[in-house]
Amino acid sequence: MSKSAIPILRVGKNLLTTIHVDLHDRIADAFQAELLLAIEKTGAAGLIIDISGLEEVDTYVARVLADTARMAKLMGTRSVLVGMRPEVAATLVRMGYAMSGVETALDVDQGLSLLAGEALS
Amino acid sequence: MQNSVLSHTEMKIAREEDIFLVRRKARDLAKERGFDTFAIAALTTACSELARNAFVHGGGGEAVIEELDDGERVGIRVVFRDQGPGIADIERALAGGYSTARSLGLGLSGTRRLVDEFSLDSSPERGTRITIVKWTRF
Secondary structure, eight states: OOSSOOOEEEETTEEEEEOOSOOOHHHHHHHHHHHHHHHHHHTOSEEEEEOTTOSOOOHHHHHHHHHHHHHHHHHTOEEEEEOOOHHHHHHHHHHTOOOTTOOEESSHHHHHHHHHTOOOO | OOOEEEEEEEEEEOSHHHHHHHHHHHHHHHHHTTOOHHHHHHHHHHHHHHHHHHHHTSSSEEEEEEEEEOSSOEEEEEEEEEOSSOOSOHHHHHHSOOOOSSSOSOHHHHHHTTSSEEEEEEETTTEEEEEEEEEOOO
């Protein structure tokens, strides 16, 4: 059982994690460490972070997510943030935080296609 | 027209978990009052930013959540109070790009853009008091 209780699943060459809990400080730190260790252990080519379960993303959580993607990138793994809800996207942009530099896709399927290098239909 | 207050809830912000409790209360009220998903996300995200602000910079504080009626529509007002050191340069903090230890520097300027009304009072003696209001749209 992980300390953050956020599941990390292997899907082919990639890892998939679905965030469904409030990311407070302690959980955020544990989650980042668990993901990076999972990347090291599995040699994952890509990482999908699914946030379709989050009804709000404040600048703190947005920063944790963007930092996680950057950490994975430093290790050599490409990350895609998927499933952001319309109202979350609208809120973040209105606040001036568009998470630039973070790759995104509509859902897990499209995220996997992106990682596989397929053209999106 | 004077706003009438339909409900009044006081919550303390002493632990990090309290940020989520304040946010959840605001979400529940907004949902009950028929706010759309965009307005709910804007209000609850604003609550997150300001509760975290009080927790991190103000050493904790309290949130007062009220449902308002101005005669034509319903709104939710949240007042965040802390006894922290206050905000040294309010204009700069509201202009954005004000970088502090654990925030992005977007907290206040970004939050102001999410709500219909925003006011801020801060001094080293009184601490900081930030009031936001979000109204239902029809």
